[in-house]
Amino acid sequence: xxxxxxxxxxxxxxxxxxxxxxxxxxxxxxxxxxxxxxxxxxxxxxxxxxxxxxxxxxxxxxxxxxxxxxxxxxxxxxxxxxxxxxxxxxxxxxxxxxxxxxxxxxxxxxxxxxxxxxxxxxxxxxxxxxxxxxxxxxxxxxxxxx
Amino acid sequence: xxxxxxxxxxxxxxxxxxxxxxxxxxxxxxxxxxxxxxxxxxxxxxxxxxxxxxxxxxxxxxxxxxxxxxxxxxxxxxxxxxxxxxxxxxxxxxxxxxxxxxxxxxxxxxxxxxxxxxxxxxxxxxxxxxxxxxxxxxxxxxxxxxxxxxxxxxxxxxxxxxxxxxxxxxxxxxxxxxxxxxxxxxxxxxxxxxxxxxxxxxxxxxxxxx
Numbered sequence: 001x002x003x004x005x006x007x008x009x010x011x012x013x014x015x016x017x018x019x020x021x022x023x024x025x026x027x028x029x030x031x032x033x034x035x036x037x038x039x040x041x042x043x044x045x046x047x048x049x050x051x052x053x054x055x056x057x058x059x060x061x062x063x064x065x066x067x068x069x070x071x072x073x074x075x076x077x078x079x080x081x082x083x084x085x086x087x088x089x090x091x092x093x094x095x096x097x098x099x100x101x102x103x104x105x106x107x108x109x110x111x112x113x114x115x116x117x118x119x120x121x122x123x124x125x126x127x128x129x130x131x132x133x134x135x136x137x138x139x140x141x142x143x144x145x146x
Numbered sequence: 147x148x149x150x151x152x153x154x155x156x157x158x159x160x161x162x163x164x165x166x167x168x169x170x171x172x173x174x175x176x177x178x179x180x181x182x183x184x185x186x187x188x189x190x191x192x193x194x195x196x197x198x199x200x201x202x203x204x205x206x207x208x209x210x211x212x213x214x215x216x217x218x219x220x221x222x223x224x225x226x227x228x229x230x231x232x233x234x235x236x237x238x239x240x241x242x243x244x245x246x247x248x249x250x251x252x253x254x255x256x257x258x259x260x261x262x263x264x265x266x267x268x269x270x271x272x273x274x275x276x277x278x279x280x281x282x283x284x285x286x287x288x289x290x291x292x293x294x295x296x297x298x299x300x301x302x303x304x305x306x307x308x309x310x311x312x313x314x315x316x317x318x319x320x321x322x323x324x325x326x327x328x329x330x331x332x333x334x335x336x337x338x339x340x341x342x343x344x345x346x347x348x349x350x351x352x353x354x355x356x
Contacts, residue, residue, distance in 0.1 A: 054313065055306045060297065082290040083313070093316070096324035096331075099340055140335040 035059060035067050045069065045123045048146060061122070080116045087112040102141040104130055119145050181237070185221040188355055193245040195253040198329045201347045202319035204354055211320065223273040223318055258326050266309030269317070274310045 035058045047056065059065075061079055062072040077087075084090060091106035098106060104119070106112045107130070120126045126145035130138045155162055183189065187200045187209075203209035203220075210217040225240075226232050247253055261268075275281065282295050294313065301307050316322045328344040331337055 054308055055297075055301055057297075060293070082288065083294065092321070093323060095321060096327040096336070096340060096343070099343060100336065140333065142333070 035069065041069060047122060050146065051122070074117070077116050080120075087114075097141070100141075102137075104128070104142060104145075181234070184237075184241075185219045187220055190220045191355065193241070193248045195244075195248060195256060197348070197351060198258070198325040199319055199322065200355075201351050202316070202322040202325040204351075206316075206318055206320035208318040209320075218277070218318075222276070223269050225273070226270050227272050227276060258330065259323075259332050262315075262322075262326075265311040265315065269309055269311040271310050274317075 037058070058069055058072070059067070061075050062069075063075075063079070065072050081087070087105065091103060091112040094103045094105055097103035101108050105114075107114075114129070119129050128138055128142075128145040130141075134141075187203065190196065191200055205211050208218050208223075221237070225236055278284075281287070282292070282299065284292075287295070298308060298310075311317055319325070325347065326332075327336065328340045328347055331340060
């Protein structure tokens with residue numbers, strides 16, 4: 001009689017354990033449909049090293065733009081800032097540069113208001129806008145634009 | 147003789163047992179207190195080269211700058227928590243290595259800016275997740291945030307594994323980049339021009355750590 005009871009409780013325990021396992025698997029969201037990246041694509045649309053390190057996929061930035069990379073559009077400030085928070089936040093990150101008024105994210109000309117793609121390009125070399133006037137000084141003030 | 151001792155122990159079995167438990171508990175208490183008292187910024191900074199990191203930590207929600215003033219200790223994020231023995235071993239090893247660098251090495255030669263490229267290796271994700279338990283489901287996180295957390299999850303146990311700090315670049319140390327620059331500018335142009343900022347930071351730090 002007693003062994004039956006033990007057997008029953010072990011059964012219930014195992015059943016509950018199995019259920020908790022199933023539950024935990026269901027809680028993990030499945031990754032979005034991936035667009036295969038060919039070597040040719042990689043050459044045509046290279047991404048920045050810091051983004052490549054995170055194994056970001058096309059659709060992580062190009063959200064709701066279909067699955068044909070040829071038709072992808074610019075993601076705009078809103079797209080960049082969906083991860084990078086806000087322009088004020090980014091300016092704050094370079095606060096030490098404010099001391100000498102050379103913070104590119106908070107310049108004395110524009111403040112924290114420039115479009116991201118005034119300087120930063122994901123699929124081609126970035127182009128520091130400050131250089132158009134301060135051609136000799138920028139390399140002293142900051143590193144190459146990522 | 148042996149038999150006599152054994153008999154003596156047997157007759158006082160309860161006493162010996164109780165003494166054993168007492169010694170065990172005392173040892174655990176000492177270990178706990180020892181680990182506990184050597185886990186915050188005040189202790190770690192004695193040997194670790196980390197003045198700018200601590201100053202930036204004090205400006206962060208994790209370092210008491212939040213609304214509630216709650217602070218997490220250094221070891222919460224920087225030591226492994228999956229197993230007590232690994233925790234103690236890492237803590238002891240770090241203590242010896244950092245102490246040696248502080249007293250016999252050349253701490254000024256450390257390139258903190260370059261080391262930040264390995265930031266995810268200095269943070270134990272289990273420490274983050276220990277508090278942020280619902281990072282995959284918390285509805286206060288933006289849709290993009292949740293998507294990225296799922297991405298993090300999908301890379302776990304692969305060779306592309308990333309860490310919390312891979313994206314959360316200055317987590318726990320608000321304004322770390324600037325703080326490191328006050329102490330040691332990244333570009334020569336700033337040399338000597340940020341000393342006032344450093345002085346202010348040092349003053350505040352010595353007051354806070356008093």
